[in-house]
Amino acid sequence: MSDLLIELFSEEIPARMQARARDDLKSIMTNGLVEAGLTYASAGAFSTPRRLVLSIEGLSAESKPVREERKGPSASAPPAAIEGFLRSTGLTLDQLERRADKKGETLYAVVEKPGRAASVIIAEVLENTIRTFPWPKSMRWGSGNLRWVRPLHSILCLLSDDSGGEVVALNIDGIQSGNTTAGHRFLAPARFPVTGFDDYVVKLKRAHVVLDxxxxxxxxxxxxxxxxxxxxxxxxxxxxxxxxxxxxxxxxxxxxxxxxxxxxxxxxxxxxxxxxxxxxxxxxxxxxxxxxxxxxxxxxxxxxxxxxxxxxxxxxxxxxxxxxxxxxxxxxxxxxxAGMQEWLDGLKSVTFHNELGSQMDRIARIEGLVGHLADKVGADLVQALRAARLAKADLRSSMVGEFPELQGLMGMYYAQAAGETESVAQAIKEHYSPLGPTDDVPGAPVSIAVALSDKLDVLTGFWKIDQKPTGSKDPYALRRAALGVMRLILINSIRTSLVMHFRQGLAMHAAVDTVTPALDLLAFFHDRLKVFLKDQGIRHDVIDACLAMPGNDDLTLLVKRADALAAFLKTEDGPNLLQGFKRANTILSQAEVKDGVEYSYGADPKFAETDEERALFAALDQAEAQITPAMRREDFAGAMAAMASLRAPIDAFFTAVQVNSDNPIIRRNRLNLLHRIRAICSGVADLTKIDG
Structure with a gap:
């Protein structure tokens, strides 16, 4: 086994590109070496402003011989087909094997490739890596064709083992590989040789370079x-x-x-x-x-x-x-x-989007949405409208013109200087929040109202003009806006209908049809919610089971239901009851399809023939008496706890009773009893969507 040290020494690499370059050098080189038949124990990549470094330990000395076998056309195939196969393999006709099969004889190409020395493979892979390296931006210099982020000065490529080191020879546009490097540009610019990675790190530090x-x-x-x-x-x-x-x-x-x-x-x-x-x-x-x-x-x-x-x-x-x-x-x-009026007037000439108007048009729409939202979040309407009016004013300030990242924050300072209330100033600062999954979420009612309205305007506007995210492309950060709306609602436990607010926003964008895009936007939110809740450990099927229930545009209600269902399924009773429910649902569904009727007209305990059957009737009555008021209170955990009490009587029922009795009256009564199981359990979530 050998160790490999590579250093690509150049002019200064932009700091923002170094981390990605380290990862790319490591992955491209190691993948290339493995594909060529070498193995290795470990690899590490490093960078400084002037060098990109890769260290690989435990590299095999050579690749193993490879025997490749390819099936070709029939021996009786047209000459053109056989010639094409020969070209693809690089063999001649007499080098092919003929093997008998059901259709006659088939041609096979057997190619044996001998193992190759690691140094030969390294030279090939490294040259290809350097010539195709995926820099975000690269340049040419001098008269050569090589492209690199900045002019490349030297290549150190050293393969070493216990017996010593060997320079892996390669020449790229006149840059000959070697075993030397240079220290700090000013403090130790002279070049010096190294014998391996450990020696390299020590000598670099002596030359005033910290590699890591x-x-x-x-x-x-x-x-x-x-x-x-x-x-x-x-x-x-x-x-x-x-x-x-x-x-x-x-x-x-x-x-x-x-x-x-x-x-x-x-x-x-x-x-x-x-x-x-x-x-x-x-x-x-x-x-x-x-x-x-x-x-x-x-x-x-x-x-x-x-x-x-x-x-x-x-x-x-x-x-x-x-x-x-x-x-x-x-x-x-x-x-x-002076009141910021000049800034507000100036927003009329600041285009937000050519199809969505100016920033002043946005302010008018945000004010309209605030009017609908203020009561829902407990915000003072006058204060919320004032904050909405001033929220974008600082976009015309000199400071935000110089430092755009300070928008909102500077608006707060200017509002305070203008004598606005603290809730208005704070809402101006916070109306862009949250900007990401870990950003703080506003908790003051006025801030919540303006922040929600700002994001809802963006989402409904771009939905109206059909500029939705596609694949990995999201130029208007609509996924981030949706996550912001979700976090504002969930962290502040806001109870409201998203579809209603989507339609209000679309109406302010003069959308002719507000229903279709509102439902489409809700589906987008549901997809984002799945990602959000998955990161919190809630399974996709649990979310689907809750999305299938009424009120799925009330995110707080939806997540409350999903949390309760996820917790229930982690209990001992949860998976077992789920199996009982699915068994009941399967038998019932098959019978309804077969008989062409719906068994939902009430089961009567007087037709029960066994103690287990009568016990299930009693258990369903008791559970329903607890589940119904719990659901009215939106106490999903309580409803599921009551539902868990059905596990034992359902298991006992299926053990003791044959549902499809020869007696049609008994059969019908038992199928109606299964309908009660399905109805009671399905009132909490659509359990048919739960896996397992």
């Missing part, structure tokens, strides 16, 4: 925390920024600077966003004041002055950036205190 991105992240975070702690401050956690910065440096050196006092009046989110987006700085917060008062920058080198010059340069650029942000903020505050 996770290790770089840990060093950056620990260094940043140490600097902040020493100053009595704390670093604002940002895992996305941490991963990005780790992809920008090979030798991370965190440095801490202070933000000038003149900028500390800016909202903390503005400071964080500006520093993150423009300069990849971490924000440092003063826990005593709650303000963002400092920053952490991560240099890619060590300097004699311990980063002082780097910090001065960064602070100069930061001051210029924050001066712009301060100008935007102060200008926007003046507009907000």
């Amino acid at each position: 991105s996770a290790e770089r992240e840990a060093e950056i975070w620990q260094g940043a925390q140490n600097l902040a702690f020493a100053a009595g401050m704390e670093v604002v956690e940002d895992k996305g920024l941490l991963a990005e910065v780790a992809g920008l440096v090979e030798w991370p050196v965190p440095l801490m600077g202070r933000i000038a006092e003149t900028f500390l009046t800016l909202p903390p989110e503005v400071l964080q966003t500006s520093m993150k987006e423009h300069q990849k700085f971490f924000s440092v917060r003063n826990p005593k004041t709650g303000r963002i008062e400092g920053f952490i920058t991560v240099a890619n080198t060590e300097t004699a002055d311990h980063g002082e010059t780097i910090l001065k340069g960064n602070q100069k650029v930061l001051s210029a950036r924050l001066s712009d942000a301060k100008f935007f903020w102060e200008n926007d505050l003046r507009m907000a205190k």
Whole structure:
């Protein structure tokens, strides 16, 4: 067994592309090697800004010989058919085997391929990998045809075992593979040889390169925390920024600077966003004041002055950036205190979608939906309408123009400056939420009303113009909007009819037919709900059983029913009762088809012949007396607990009684008794849809 080390050394790889590139290099190379007949024990991929690395351990020395056998045409087939088969196999006619079968003789091609050395296979697979690597963007340079994310400088390809290392020879557009690499661009640029992966990692670190991105992240975070702690401050956690910065440096050196006092009046989110987006700085917060008062920058080198010059340069650029942000903020505050009417007027010229009108048209529709929803969620109508009117105003502000990700949040600040109530300001901030499956869900009634209305307008609008998600394509994020509606409703236990709100939204889009698209949109919601509940451990068949019941556009009711059914089926009685129900339903359904009648006219206990039969009558009476009021209270768990009491008498009934008696009166009575079982059990959920 051998170990393989590959390094593809280039100019700086964009940080956002590195994680995917690591995964692609590992999967493409290992799949290619395995398809060519090699085996391996383990593989790991790594990246820095200047290198993409793959380490494979326990690689077999050669591929095994392969014997392939292909069946061809009949020996008496037309010459053209035989010639085509010969071309596909690369053999001549005298190399084919003839085998007798029922139809005469059939031609067979038997091809034996000898095993090949690992080095030969590696060279082929690596060249193909490099030439076809799936970079999101790639480039050519010089006079060659090779494409790579940035100019590729060298290829290290080393196959090693206990006896030493062997360079796997390949030449790609003049780049000859070898066993050397280079260290840090400034601190250790000289090239040096390596003998294997462990040697490679150690020598890289001596040359001021930390290979593992996770290790770089840990060093950056620990260094940043140490600097902040020493100053009595704390670093604002940002895992996305941490991963990005780790992809920008090979030798991370965190440095801490202070933000000038003149900028500390800016909202903390503005400071964080500006520093993150423009300069990849971490924000440092003063826990005593709650303000963002400092920053952490991560240099890619060590300097004699311990980063002082780097910090001065960064602070100069930061001051210029924050001066712009301060100008935007102060200008926007003046507009907000004047009532934001100029912004609202400006929304008339901001197109939301060419078939759905402007942002001002959207506001009018959202206001209309809020009018229907406010009472359902317990929101003050006046406050909710005011929040809906101002929800999109900040889209015309300078700050949101510079940082679109702050929309909603800046609207809250501007509403507060304008003297709006806190519930209105909060609703403006939260009306885009939740943005994803883990985002916080608004809980204040006014916020819920506006957030729901915003998402319902988007969904009904795009449904009206038939711009629905297809396959993996969802350009208008309608799946996310649907998930947002579901989470708003479920987490806040809102009881309402989705179809009613869909029709209201479609009517505001001037839809001629509101019924058909509303039902289609409900089906879309049901599909999304299945995904949502599956992630929470509820089986698809349980959801289907509940979707088949009345009120399936009331999501809170629907999920309450599904939770109860899922819990019931996990009990000992659940699966057993399900089998009894299915047996009763099968016998009854077959009899109804055979006899052409429906056995639903009431079973009479006076025709019962056995104690088990009479016991089932009594059990059904008792269960029905408990299930009916429980269902009225929507106490599905209670109804299913009562239903569970039927398990034993149903089992005993089927053990002791033959339903299809020779006596037609007894048979009819027992079939009507089975109908009672079906009716009582089906009142909770459609159990016919449950698997097993």
